[in-house]
Amino acid sequence: MSDALHDKIPSFGNKGQKTEAGLAGGAGALLGNSNRTAFETVIIALVAVVIIGGAELLIRLFEVPLYILPPPSAIGSALITEWPFLWPHLVTTICELLIGFSIGASIGFILAAVITQFPFAEKIITPYILLLVTTPMLALVPLLVLRFGFGWEPRIIAVALASGPMVMINSATGFRRVDLAKIALAKSFGASTFQIFTKIRIPMAMPMIMVGLMIGSIFGLLTTVGAEMVGGAEGLGNRLNYYSSMIRMPQFFAVIVLLATIGISIYVIFFQIGKKWTSWES
Numbered sequence: 001m002s003d004a005l006h007d008k009i010p011s012f013g014n015k016g017q018k019t020e021a022g023l024a025g026g027a028g029a030l031l032g033n034s035n036r037t038a039f040e041t042v043i044i045a046l047v048a049v050v051i052i053g054g055a056e057l058l059i060r061l062f063e064v065p066l067y068i069l070p071p072p073s074a075i076g077s078a079l080i081t082e083w084p085f086l087w088p089h090l091v092t093t094i095c096e097l098l099i100g101f102s103i104g105a106s107i108g109f110i111l112a113a114v115i116t117q118f119p120f121a122e123k124i125i126t127p128y129i130l131l132l133v134t135t136p137m138l139a140l141v142p143l144l145v146l147r148f149g150f151g152w153e154p155r156i157i158a159v160a161l162a163s164g165p166m167v168m169i170n171s172a173t174g175f176r177r178v179d180l181a182k183i184a185l186a187k188s189f190g191a192s193t194f195q196i197f198t199k200i201r202i203p204m205a206m207p208m209i210m211v212g213l214m215i216g217s218i219f220g221l222l223t224t225v226g227a228e229m230v231g232g233a234e235g236l237g238n239r240l241n242y243y244s245s246m247i248r249m250p251q252f253f254a255v256i257v258l259l260a261t262i263g264i265s266i267y268v269i270f271f272q273i274g275k276k277w278t279s280w281e282s
Helices: 001-010 025-030 039-059 072-081 083-117 119-134 139-149 153-176 180-188 195-230 235-243 249-277
Strands: none
Touching: 025 039, 025 139, 039 072, 072 083, 072 249, 083 119, 083 153, 083 235, 083 249, 119 153, 119 249, 139 153, 139 195, 153 195, 180 195, 235 249
16 A cells, blocks of 8 residues: 555544543543552542441441441341342343343344434434333333233343333444544445445444443343332342341342442443453544
């Protein structure tokens, strides 16, 4: 390739500007900051110790009843003692989330590709996507239970309906932000529509796609727990109902800790995947 032609080819990066390859600036600040010093890490750990220790001290000092707000030590003890009983419900919740999210994300990604390639399809599909986004999926769970019973199916469908639109909206936004100069250059070299989509649109839209997957999975987790609370005989949502009805607050907050751990894990996983798949940005 001649130097003259090479100079005319647009660059995927910003010259002279180093950016953090990742999902967003806020995400990079939280998890992707490789310049964090050991001192800053120690401070973060100390803040966590102070918060947990302060909560333990204040709850015991003011003698807050266990059924109102248990101390962190009681929550940790309940998490250990109840683990054999919580483990099957944890597996159920994760499986429902993974299956529902996989279905919803796949459909959402395909729809995003369709509406960005065919404007007529966008006019037809968009109103229904807005309907799904603005409708609480938990409201449909009782109806789905009547149709499919108390098995996994109603919760999986609810998760797919909740996560799919999030993936579609963010993916479509990413596809539309592609530099038209790069597409024009690819067409001048004889690239087909499929090649442009797979080699240019998807790589350049990957940051927004990863954001959509992250948001969709979080929405899916919330919907999974809510669906289990509304119409589930198993899962962590069902355990929340059970422990709250029995006024077993240490066990109740132990389930909350598990759910928070799942949510943080989802964030970390997608952030790390985003850093790897969008490394071209840096």
